Amino acid sequence: xxxxxxxxxxxxxxxxxxxxxxxxxxxxxxxxxxxxxxxxxxxxxxxxxxxxxxxxxxxxxxxxxxxxxxxxxxxxxxxxxxxxxxxxxxxxxxxxxxxxxxxxxxxxxxxxxxx
Amino acid sequence: xxxxxxxxxxxxxxxxxxxxxxxxxxxxxxxxxxxxxxxxxxxxxxxxxxxxxxxxxxxxxxxxxxxxxxxxxxxxxxxxxxxxxxxxxxxxxxxxxxxxxxxxxxxxxxxxxxx
Numbered sequence: 001x002x003x004x005x006x007x008x009x010x011x012x013x014x015x016x017x018x019x020x021x022x023x024x025x026x027x028x029x030x031x032x033x034x035x036x037x038x039x040x041x042x043x044x045x046x047x048x049x050x051x052x053x054x055x056x057x058x059x060x061x062x063x064x065x066x067x068x069x070x071x072x073x074x075x076x077x078x079x080x081x082x083x084x085x086x087x088x089x090x091x092x093x094x095x096x097x098x099x100x101x102x103x104x105x106x107x108x109x110x111x112x113x114x115x
Numbered sequence: 116x117x118x119x120x121x122x123x124x125x126x127x128x129x130x131x132x133x134x135x136x137x138x139x140x141x142x143x144x145x146x147x148x149x150x151x152x153x154x155x156x157x158x159x160x161x162x163x164x165x166x167x168x169x170x171x172x173x174x175x176x177x178x179x180x181x182x183x184x185x186x187x188x189x190x191x192x193x194x195x196x197x198x199x200x201x202x203x204x205x206x207x208x209x210x211x212x213x214x215x216x217x218x219x220x221x222x223x224x225x226x227x228x229x230x
Contacts, residue, residue, distance in 0.1 A: 009155065034218070043119075043205055043221035044158075090157060094217075101209070101217045102148075102173075105157040 002027045002093045006106035014114045019063075019078040021109045023091035026072060032094035033074040034103070035065055039087045047089075050074060061085070086113045117142045119222035121206050126227045128193070128200070136191045136225045138206035145211045147189035148219060151175060152203040161204075164189055165211060193227065201229045 007022040025031055032051050036044040048059025055067040061084075065076045074091060091106040119140045128134045140147065146165050150158040160173030164183040178197025183189055189208075193200045204225045209217040 036221075041203075041224070041226065043121075043223045044207075046218060046220070049218060101212060102160065102163070103158075103219055105159075107155060107157040 002031070002095045002104045004091050004093050004104055004106035006089075006091050006109050008109055009107065010110045010112065012112040012114060013081045015083055016080050019076070019081045019085065019111065021076040021089050021091075021111065023065075023074045023076065023106060024072055025074060025091070025093045027093055027095065029095065032101070033065075033067060034092040034094065035059065035063070035074075035076050036090045036092065037061075037087050038090065038108075044090065047076070081111075081113045083113050083115065086111055119206060119208055119220060121204075121222040121225050123225060124223065126225055128227060128229050130229060131195045133192055133194050134227065136193070136204055136206075136227070138189045138191065138222060139187055140189075140206075140208045140222075141187060142208055142220065143186075144208035144220075145186070146209045146217065147183070148207040148209075149173075149179070149181065149189070149191045150205045150207065152205060152224075158205065161191065200227055202227060 003026045005024045034049045035047040038044050048057045050057045050067045058064045063078045088108045088110050090108050092103040094101045122137045148163040149161040152158050159175050162181045164170035180192045206222040207219040209219045
């Protein structure tokens with residue numbers, strides 16, 4: 001069975017500081033991994049995804065994530081936080097069910113950016 | 116613009132009433148999904164559908180029902196049998212794969228409150 005663990009339900013950083021949001025997964029097959037961002041009372045927006053190939057994935061808004069198979073991790077980073085990055089972030093792992101793929105989500109990390 | 120619309124944005128229900136949440140997509144996606152979001156629990160899958168007139172239960176289907184009469188539409192009914200229906204409901208859609216990852220795209224959500 002697939003599962004996702006996001007370490008830290010709340011993370012606070014200062015504006016301009018490094019953002020690091022942690023995600024570890026378990027999967028019995030090679031995983032497809034996603035990061036989504038959610039602003040208050042809105043839907044989820046895809047930040048980036050890992051399928052195959054290059055393990056360092058670049059996404060929107062300056063975010064990137066590195067797939068590390070040996071550590072079963074897919075941590076999200078951004079070199080310099082901006083006030084507009086304050087949101088909730090979800091890591092997800094994808095698996096096949098019939099012909100459709102399903103997602104298993106982590107419980108989310110709320111990012112606060114301090115001025 | 117292509118996308119997913121959900122209506123209404125806010126919905127209030129009295130105990131014992133059934134309510135129906137609307138989800139429409141114009142992305143020509145075959146698969147559609149309904150998730151429930153509660154604080155600190157991430158997203159949980161209620162139902163999904165891969166083709167018109169067919170759908171499967173997700174992890175928390177009890178107290179919910181769906182239909183898929185048209186490719187573009189996947190309404191969710193929250194019945195009076197759902198014990199704790201107050202939550203944020205998200206609809207998503209995706210392609211169904213031919214060897215590539217089917218990214219799920221999300222609507223803006225409906226917040227349901229039971230009075």
